[in-house]
Amino acid sequence: MQNFLIILFWLGIALVVYTYVGYGVVIGVLVKLKNALKPEAPLPPLTDFPTVAFVIAAYNEEDYIRDKVANSLKLDYPADKLDIIFVTDGSSDQTPHILREYEAQGIRVLHEDARRGKIHAMHRAMGFVEADIAIFSDANTDLNPEALQEIVKHYQNPKVGAVAGEKRIKVLEKDAANGAGEGIYWKYESWLKKMDSAFYSVVGAAGELFSVRTKLYEQVPANALLDDFMLSMRIAQKGYRVKYEPQAQAWETPSSSVKEEFKRKIRICAGGIQSILWLLPLLNIFKYGWLSFQYVSHRVLRWTLTPLSLLAVFTLNVWLALFQLPFYQVMLGLQVLFYLTALLGWWLQTKKIKLKALFVPYYFVVMNLSVFLGFFRFIKGQQSVAWEKAARRKE
Numbered sequence: 001m002q003n004f005l006i007i008l009f010w011l012g013i014a015l016v017v018y019t020y021v022g023y024g025v026v027i028g029v030l031v032k033l034k035n036a037l038k039p040e041a042p043l044p045p046l047t048d049f050p051t052v053a054f055v056i057a058a059y060n061e062e063d064y065i066r067d068k069v070a071n072s073l074k075l076d077y078p079a080d081k082l083d084i085i086f087v088t089d090g091s092s093d094q095t096p097h098i099l100r101e102y103e104a105q106g107i108r109v110l111h112e113d114a115r116r117g118k119i120h121a122m123h124r125a126m127g128f129v130e131a132d133i134a135i136f137s138d139a140n141t142d143l144n145p146e147a148l149q150e151i152v153k154h155y156q157n158p159k160v161g162a163v164a165g166e167k168r169i170k171v172l173e174k175d176a177a178n179g180a181g182e183g184i185y186w187k188y189e190s191w192l193k194k195m196d197s198a199f200y201s202v203v204g205a206a207g208e209l210f211s212v213r214t215k216l217y218e219q220v221p222a223n224a225l226l227d228d229f230m231l232s233m234r235i236a237q238k239g240y241r242v243k244y245e246p247q248a249q250a251w252e253t254p255s256s257s258v259k260e261e262f263k264r265k266i267r268i269c270a271g272g273i274q275s276i277l278w279l280l281p282l283l284n285i286f287k288y289g290w291l292s293f294q295y296v297s298h299r300v301l302r303w304t305l306t307p308l309s310l311l312a313v314f315t316l317n318v319w320l321a322l323f324q325l326p327f328y329q330v331m332l333g334l335q336v337l338f339y340l341t342a343l344l345g346w347w348l349q350t351k352k353i354k355l356k357a358l359f360v361p362y363y364f365v366v367m368n369l370s371v372f373l374g375f376f377r378f379i380k381g382q383q384s385v386a387w388e389k390a391a392r393r394k395e
Helices: 002-037 065-073 095-100 118-126 147-156 177-199 227-237 258-278 290-303 305-322 326-350 356-380
Strands: 052-057 082-087 107-110 133-138 160-169 209-213 241-252
Touching (some): 002 177, 002 290, 002 305, 052 065, 052 118, 065 095, 065 107, 082 118, 133 241, 147 160, 147 241, 177 356, 209 227, 209 241, 227 241, 290 305, 305 326, 305 356
Parallel strands (some): 052 133, 082 107, 160 241
16 A cells, blocks of 8 residues: 555656656757757748738727737838737727727727627637738737747748747736746746747647638637637647747736736636647547647646646655655655745735745646636636636736
């Protein structure tokens, strides 16, 4: 019995370490091997710019919308090849009225009073798109001027079906645990996506900035919680590569509080469970090969087995400590210390006290707890597809 518990304990540890550290090591090594054996040829400079529809879905964004329009108009792309479309379905504030002030400058505004969720708004907007490439962005993000050119250069390769940009968090010295934790998390995520892209394909794009070949756009179900993820994975499932471009950047402020970030994470995790069920064929490594390996390692484990492993490892450690095994008693003490550190991070955050050493354990615990709450929310059918924005820190 004791030996069996020890085996389970170390299997759980191995799974957690692989998910958050090991996969990064493995994919990094695979990229180096690939580059050594068959380096990918650099893309030639763009000479013939494809037509682009820049689509922004905005729901009650009156605090950000003028900045977004100004940022969009400054993007470095041939004006005769660029169609800027704002879709504001369900907005009940001044967002649609503010946008109409800019129609004379070439902005297209699509508005409906009904609020049926972001994915419905995107589907409706795509009915007006005639461009070769559709690029999507959120209303509360700022893009660097060369973002569109950096994205579309990848479509010179006919095997590329979608391109994701890089999400960046504007973290200030004064930011609390949510800001710093979110920033660190996205830096690591960005590096993983860069490695995924270099090896074979990114497994899922973030809605802050991603693009597709218009002819490959597929209407995902209206109840999709992670529409951007589903859309990009469906394209990868068809055999196209999803590339990652770190020089196309979408900057946004972090969530205004851990409570707001927690709300966002729960929604993402509920959508992750839904996506796994809808994308079950992608678990077949014999059919999808490296795509399945990347998908399971980078996404599926985080949304399923790894959070369960954290719970199992702690429970098993308690049992093993009761056998009076000194090593496992020390391990239990370290685990308790880690979770107390996260709890202390939460308490300090409520007191507006900064201690960056606690940001990572705090954010790690919040992220994994979100999986459990997201799972129960999905099972109960309590997660709405209507826009549920996390409040962002004001500049």
